[in-house]
Amino acid sequence: MSKTTAKDVEMKDEESKTQEAPSTPKPVPLTPAEEIKANITLIERAVSTLEPRFTNRVLRGLTHSRRKVNEEILREVINDIYKDSPTGKSILGGLSGHVSESSTMEIDFTSTRSGQKPSTSAEPLPETEIYLRLLILYYIIDSVSNLPRKRSGNPENTKLSGDSEALHARAVAFGHATVERIRSLNRRSLDPISAKVWFALGRVYEIKGNLPDLRLLLLDAQRTASLRHDIETLATLINLILRSYLLTSSYDAASTFLSKAAYPDSSLISSTTPHGATTNGTLVTSTTQLLSNSTSSPTQLARYLYYVGRIRAIELSYTAAHNHLLQAVRRAPKAEQAPGFWQEVHKWLVVVELLMGDIPERGTFRHPVLRKALEGYFEIVKAVRTGSLSQFQNTLSTYSKAFNADKTYTFILRLRQNVIKTGIRRLSLAYSRISLREICVKLHLDSEEDAEYIVGKAIRDGVIEGRIVHERGWLECGSQSKGAYGVEVTDSFNRRVGFCMQLHNESVKAMRYPLNAHRKELAAAEGAREREKELAKEIQEGDIGDDSDLGDF
Amino acid sequence: MVTSQLQSLYQQLQKAFSVQPCQLNTCKNLLAQLKVGLVEAGLLVPQKEHNLDDLTISRDILEMGAIWSVRSKDVPSFDRYFSQLQTFYKDYSNVLPPSPQEFPIRGLNLIRLLTQNRIADFHITLEALPAEIIYTNPFLKHPVNLEQWLMEGSYSKVWAARNETPAEEYKYFVDSLMGTIRSEIASCEEAAYNSLPIKDACTLLFFSTRSELVTFAQQRGWEIDIMGEQVRFATKGEEKLEIPKRKLIASSLIYAKELEQIV
Incomplete structure (x- = not known):
């Protein structure tokens, strides 16, 4: 629980860090209040130019501004912007703890609108209001999650102390009021912000570990969002719903939900992946950068891929799970910026790779962020690689607690058969003929009879080639070379080429062109054509080149 | 009311x-x-x-x-x-x-999924239960063990466990499970042996009488050599390797098309 919480926070951190760089290298750092105001100007510009890019930029800096914000700053900004208008008061109410009813707010809003129609420019936009509400919500969340940790240092802060209990209740009430407000406003330009609000509300519930209580509301909102093509919110909501299902281990429900609810821009997900491409090489960064321009945010996509990967793994469709998890790694922020998520995904990736019969790359376990978290998994990999059942069982009992906490224990249990298979394969490679008794001893199997069945199954499943000679009680190992090699190579070549093509096509699609830029180019082209014409004319007339070119001779 | x-x-x-x-x-x-x-x-x-x-x-x-x-x-x-x-x-x-009946019934459900070979559903159901109960509760442990043995191929353990059912009702499912196991073993034997002595084939397939084996062998199309006391399995010839022409052509065309777009 604590780990996943860290993950959420870290993922957001990254967004701010990478994107903040270009927007803040100003000589004089702005005061937080000024910064928020600058952000609000950006949001207003986004609304007036119908360009959601500006809003997105503000939201990317959310974690950044969130850290600096405190009650005074918020109060100052709100007073500055709203002066004495009722909307401002209702927002401030959230800050001081008196959340007014959403219905009254609605009336407030409509009255101000109809009353001051001519001077609407004076009244701040509703987007601004929701943005401020979002900041307040985060401020309350931060104060809640900071309180108990300081006191007890207990990572599992599901039990909150008295103060934070009250704060939490305030956050819940304020969050619901904000969501209600968004619903009553119903403006498309609000969509990106509303996604963040939902995410924050999810966090509020998560702090107390009762996200499942929110599920009904989430499902409701998800329906609305998908009807309105509100991609950002839809992505956030789908993730929250999946998360709530996974928390209660309702995998069947999650799976049904997946089959019914389509994730926005699903074309990106079904992409084929090259097998064994470097997971932390340049490819990853380019993909993430590329996708930051795509419709729904890459972090939400990474999260979604991770959840789907887990669900597929439980359903035993390991190839699908592997694809999704690999994509999740690629789409996730860099390891140093999102260590929690990175570790979590890699744990699953390692297990799924093992279940598929592959051995994960050793480099994964040397990665500074992963080394410690994947310790137990590394031991398991070693056991699987050598095919030693006793080592496997030992590791399993040593790390059982960690595996249980990661919810991977049952998956690792499923690995037992893989350990046996690897063991048999190693034996079949090393010996041309080996007695069943020997196999039994070497693999620590319980009886010779079992060994015979197991070897038989291995032959049928194509793990090894060979024949059992029952009368003499031995296994004759056949040659390992397989004729089907060529087809496999073509297939994987196909997959890789497909991936590269897709990457190329996506990057082309993701390019942005400034408005009217092509005019200039056209003009330039026109000029060039003009010059060419002249040149042609001159050549035709025969008075160009000859003299000047031969002049030096 | x-x-x-x-x-x-x-x-x-x-x-x-x-x-x-x-x-x-x-x-x-x-x-x-x-x-x-x-x-x-x-x-x-x-x-x-x-x-x-x-x-x-x-x-x-x-x-x-x-x-x-x-x-x-x-x-x-x-x-x-x-x-x-x-x-x-x-x-x-x-x-x-x-x-008190919850876990026996849950266990029955698990074993039902096993007999119907719905392994994915089996795991989904299992995953929804808390881990510590699964490995301590006898009613759940039984199907969980069965699944593990089935997957790794320790069929004799499955056979032995058929008398160790935690409740009377499990027997019905376990019996139907045996049919599944037998066909599993049979398919393994077809791949792993050239021939088997009739006596050993009986023990491997858990048949008590020879006539049972003979009928089973007829169903699967095995050859029985009465004189040599042997069961012979039809050896499959090496599968002919064919070049997937259509597939290759199709993918080459796609490459050409994509390259065209890039250049």
């Missing part, structure tokens, strides 16, 4: 259910009446707040129904009862006192 009529029916069912041997037909009639009664009382699929006693009684009735279905070898009916019980086990778990 549970009416007095329902109450008396419930008591009759309890009596008929606990008698040894179980009166299957009486139970069937009573269950049908009780279900109608439950629907009328809104308790079959409870949605609102209900009296705790009422909920417990309806859960009891459904549990008896589930076990009755297994006893009368009616798997679809078991499926229905089980999904109706889900509401009680999941949504009312923090209100109702835990039922």
